[in-house]
Amino acid sequence: MANSLIFVDFPAEDPVAAGKFYAEVLGWEDDPRPAGEFHRMVPGGFFQNKDGSDSQIGNLHLGIANAANMRPHPDPAGVEPRIVAADGRKPRIWVLVDDNDTPEAILERAEKHGAQVLWRNHYWKEFNGLNHAFRDPWGNEIILWVKGGENPEIPENYTRE
Structure with a gap:
């Protein structure tokens, strides 16, 4: 099996607000771990088999990370840049x-x-x-x-x- 994608993180200046946004807009569970630093957004459910039944594979999750200090990182203080990119493609x-x-x-x-x-x-x-x-x-x-x-x-x- 090739290397598997398991997670994608979005940076946000306010992970608490971002977690609430996705919970309200898409109905995802907001799992703060810890609140304000990293929020795991859990869409719930499983990928479906061709016949429409649930497979054994859970849906991917989205992380919302604090742009000021993206975790994990070996330096507990984090590193630059500490802001969300403003221009260009994301x-x-x-x-x-x-x-x-x-x-x-x-x-x-x-x-x-x-x-x-x-x-x-x-x-x-x-x-x-x-x-x-x-x-x-x-x-x-x-x-x-x-x-x-x-x-x-x-x-x-x-x-x-």
Whole structure:
């Protein structure tokens, strides 16, 4: 087996607020460990098998780390830089929208909590997905993904690539 991705961290100046943001917007469990320094966001559930049943593989987690002192690090005082990058591209994450939620509802909650909607209503044929995106208050980009399914019917108001 190749090296396995197990975690991704987002830096934030205020991990407590970022943890609350993702709990409110995406419904994830905010697991502060310790509060204000590192918050493990637990999306819950398991990856699904092809038949729709739960596999034995739990979903990936997202870490929210204090930009002033990203842990772990051998120096307990941390190192520079101690701020979130402001300009240029940053990593972005892709979130598969649950059948019990909608991209529209998620975007509405995200805006209510200070996010900026980047785009709505786009279809990416290469991976057969309907997608929408927002930037959280800390500058991280979130792509919302809905599977197109077999023979997808793409609404007329969707852009396509």
